[in-house]
Amino acid sequence: MTRVRTGVRVLGAVLAAALGVSLAGCSATGGKRAEDARKQAAAEGRAAVTTPRWTFAMVTHSGAGDTFWDIVQNGAKQAAVKDNINFLYANSDEAQQQAQLVDSYIDKKVDGLIVTLAKPEAMKAVVAKAVKAGIPVITVNSGAEQSKVYGALTHIGQDETIAGEAVGDELDERGRKKALCVVHEQGNVGHEQRCAGAKKTFGGTMENLYVDGTNMPDVQASIEAKLQTDKSIDAVVTLGAPFADAAVQAVQSAGSEAEVDTFDLNAKVATALEDGKLGFAVDQQPYLQGYQAVDLLWLYRYNADVLGGGRPVLTGPQIITGADAAKLKDFAERGTR
Template sequence: MDRTFHPRRSRSIAPLVAVAAASALLVAGCSSSTGGKKAEEKASGIAAGKATTPRMTVALVTHQAPGDTFWDIVRKGAEAAAAKDNIKLVYSSDPNAGNQANLVQNAVDQKVDGIAITLAKPDAMKDVVAKATRAGIPVVGLNSGVSDWKKLGLLEFFGQDESVAGEAFGKKLNEVGAKNAVCVIQEQGNIGLTQRCDGVRKTFRGTTQILYVNGTDMPSVKSTITAKLKQDSSLDHVVTLGAPYALTAVQSVDDAGSKAKVATFDLNKDLARSIQKGDIQFAVDQQPYLQGYLAVDSLWLEKNNGNYSGGGEQPVLTGPAFVDKSNVDGVAAFAAQGTR
């Protein structure tokens, strides 16, 4: 699917990157005098690549489940932006939607300068986002909620369209000759995960089964997938929705004595190595580091320069892009340092 590849993504994020780059260039090269340079640094709010603007506090509140290393990458990107922008970053998470809403409420009560949230279960976030808006606190979305961020009144969104990603995944399964796939959902009720499997089912010409597992209990994930593979020997592909579950599915395939192949959404360093080894066919990379970075950086840009990525009307897409044996070597180094 041509529209999901790097060229479009590069264009989508270009305006935001250009703002930061232009500011840095302004500081580095536009003045030949010390006085002029200092004046320009003051005007741009950036000196030596770091913000000189007043200290901000930003809350990043996600639906991270305990042990899900995907969010470590999101957080790492957010921390990099915070360090650049003179921001105090307050991170919190809870996979329970009600608890996540309470964490957002805590941020509102603390009168932070900005909030970045995920909308895995958008209905649960509706009221607390409205409270933040009434309190004059800008809220942006990342990762989950591409279909709902505007309805909830968020200023911007950074992530991938999960339906588009799922449809691209289904087409990829057709290309590799898959006939019978099981899509493993690790968190029931998570709208983004559901959209991924629905997208796969929409474009995949074979049979798509759905298997629910308890994503917070990896031994249970392993045994559930193993049992499914033993029960249905016709399954030729296991589709997982996160890197840790893909790595566990590889073990399940081995335990079941199955010939099924594993492909997945999302990436980490161990998964990149597994693609290199041939244990996993391919992964869809949504660039979680970029999601965290852009979400936090956007709040600084909005406050200090009035910028809105996507004009406040369009999401900034960070994926999907496929990683397989043909290109994994170029990605593995970045995955190893925790930035992909």
């Protein structure tokens, strides 16, 4: 009987030891997997905070097919995932319709609004309505001068006048004498400020050319016709990355020797800079504009934090040349520069 009990105890001990090793292995494996998953989530920006799931809406003046705003949205969406935000987006290049979209989000009682003020007067009343309703507002990209006056927490973007002045200085350094500033959206205060800033510092002469930015063949044809008429133009400056390629095509078709330069950066612009088809680009970091807008709204809702001290939070300008483009090309191709 003693031997049987002893045998049972020994067998039990062996099984317990084996089970313990097995459980420890499972625990270690499971723990490692959980830790790996946590690290991966953090790396991808998916490690959400534990604050309430607020809803933020962004309404911009973007027209159809403008890749610049895809980059802004990529930044905003990344920050929204990190901050546990339900992110909504709408756009219209018609000022009144943009205001109506903002108004609809106010009616939905969103927890925060991000808006552009390309045509500020059309947006003034609706931004005031949002502020009165207790919805915090941050402006991005355009409208830095009106942002604080209208009641927004802060503005995120580049100073368009300073960006234009940087272009004028760069054109001088490159020895240019006569430039064309291609305005693809009439009435956009930011576009006018860019061209005016460039004229201010440029030692040569600069003329504005107004085109229909929603019709790319028209953009190319208008630039080509101007270059054929005036052979003294030695620089063409476009105010958005999608229009740079049309300008390059126009220069080639017109048989012109003009250099094409542009505001903003995307994958095509980075490649064209590297290949020498473009002289330089002015980067205002649109990804950062979207990311910071969502992040700063979250900080305000969570901790009443406001960045900038009442002054715009600048994301540009930065002059990008072919040498710089090689370093940024990978980021541009993934849609973050």
